[in-house]
Amino acid sequence: MTAPASWAIRTELTPTAGRKPRPKDAELVFGRVFTDHMAIADWTEDAGWTDPRVVPYGNFSLDPASAVFHYGQEIFDGMKAFRAVDGRVQIFRADRHCRRLAEGAARLCMPAVDPALTLALVRGLVGTDRDWVPSAPETSLYLRPTLIATEPFLGVRPSKRYIFFIIASPVGAYHGAGFSPARIWIEDRYVRAAPGGLGAVKAGANYVASLMAAEEAKKRGYDQVLWTDAVEHKHLEEVGTMNLCAVIGEELITPALDGTILGGVTRDSVLTLARAWGIKATERSIAIDELLAAQRDGSLREVFGCGTAAVITPVGELGWKGENLIVNGGKPGELARRLFTAITDIQYGRAPDTHGWMTAV
Numbered sequence: 001m002t003a004p005a006s007w008a009i010r011t012e013l014t015p016t017a018g019r020k021p022r023p024k025d026a027e028l029v030f031g032r033v034f035t036d037h038m039a040i041a042d043w044t045e046d047a048g049w050t051d052p053r054v055v056p057y058g059n060f061s062l063d064p065a066s067a068v069f070h071y072g073q074e075i076f077d078g079m080k081a082f083r084a085v086d087g088r089v090q091i092f093r094a095d096r097h098c099r100r101l102a103e104g105a106a107r108l109c110m111p112a113v114d115p116a117l118t119l120a121l122v123r124g125l126v127g128t129d130r131d132w133v134p135s136a137p138e139t140s141l142y143l144r145p146t147l148i149a150t151e152p153f154l155g156v157r158p159s160k161r162y163i164f165f166i167i168a169s170p171v172g173a174y175h176g177a178g179f180s181p182a183r184i185w186i187e188d189r190y191v192r193a194a195p196g197g198l199g200a201v202k203a204g205a206n207y208v209a210s211l212m213a214a215e216e217a218k219k220r221g222y223d224q225v226l227w228t229d230a231v232e233h234k235h236l237e238e239v240g241t242m243n244l245c246a247v248i249g250e251e252l253i254t255p256a257l258d259g260t261i262l263g264g265v266t267r268d269s270v271l272t273l274a275r276a277w278g279i280k281a282t283e284r285s286i287a288i289d290e291l292l293a294a295q296r297d298g299s300l301r302e303v304f305g306c307g308t309a310a311v312i313t314p315v316g317e318l319g320w321k322g323e324n325l326i327v328n329g330g331k332p333g334e335l336a337r338r339l340f341t342a343i344t345d346i347q348y349g350r351a352p353d354t355h356g357w358m359t360a361v
């Protein structure tokens with residue numbers, strides 16, 4: 001199937017009477033309310049991608065035998081549209097998110113969604129629901145593109161039919177109560193992703209694999225899990241559903257993309273900015289022993305997570321085999337703050353977009 005040079009999106013508007021009340025910006029949380037529309041495209045073996053459209057938000061009618069319900073053939077992404085201080089609406093690094101979804105689909109034996117189609121649907125949806133992009137500080141419109149297998153067949157093989165859809169949810173300020181550091185449990189029993197597995201793609205399957213460890217960590221009083229490698233539980237991988245960064249001495253370190261780690265767009269932005277500021281930023285493996293030694297000799301300055309939802313989450317405390325390690329006196333680090341400010345300033349148009357990261361809608 002050859003992709004058209006540009007995708008025309010059909011739009012079917014929700015009648016005024018069917019529109020939902022919009023929550024006040026101050027009442028927004030994460031992922032609970034959705035806008036009036038959604039974007040959809042269908043894929044079949046014969047026709048490829050067809051009928052890309054923006055339609056009223058609503059339920060799907062799916063055959064209970066649809067492959068996604070049985071074997072989890074599903075991949076998603078997450079990106080945000082922001083209302084800049086001058087009122088413009090723009091999406092952060094849309095090209096990267098669209099490309100990641102297309103590349104990840106292959107690992108799950110799904111057809112890639114042409115990045116140009118994803119972008120056209122994102123623009124169509126955000127343009128239609130522009131009024132839903134909130135404007136209070138640190139709020140945004142979260143976009144969730146999702147690809148699911150819909151062939152009604154219980155045989156174990158890749159589906160021959162798919163639905164691609166995008167929903168949008170206005171979300172509140174993540175760091176509402178201040179830039180408060182998280183308490184993190186370093187996991188040495190459960191595994192999120194193993195070499196050769198799905199760790200490098202945004203598959204729903206990775207998330208269900210992580211739930212039990214996260215629940216147990218919460219019972220112990222921690223906010224999230226720091227995943228260690230599946231083989232020896234000696235190297236640090238990701239923190240919850242964020243990429244991990246540590247500052248040891250003058251070096252910013254993040255685990256290399258070795259196949260078990262998701263290549264975050266925020267991670268890439270952090271590396272790009274740090275390097276532009278002349279900071280040594282290294283992608284390599286970090287052993288727990290190195291982190292412990294750095295904490296003991298005082299060279300461990302910061303630990304933080306990075307991802308679309310929170311941008312940067314400082315880590316104030318690490319639990320490891322019953323011991324509690326305090327990072328930077330339990331306070332957010334200087335680089336974490338600087339990165340958070342720099343990235344959000346670009347997102348909200350408070351600083352010039354020197355890296356070409358924003359796509360106007």
Ligand SMILES: *Cc1c(COP(=O)(O)O)cnc(C)c1O
Pocket residue numbers: 078202238240241242243262263264265266267306307308309
């Ligand atoms: C989405 C995700 C991240 C962060 O990626 P961003 O593109 O920065 O949002 C990190 N780790 C995992 C496991 C993820 O699913």
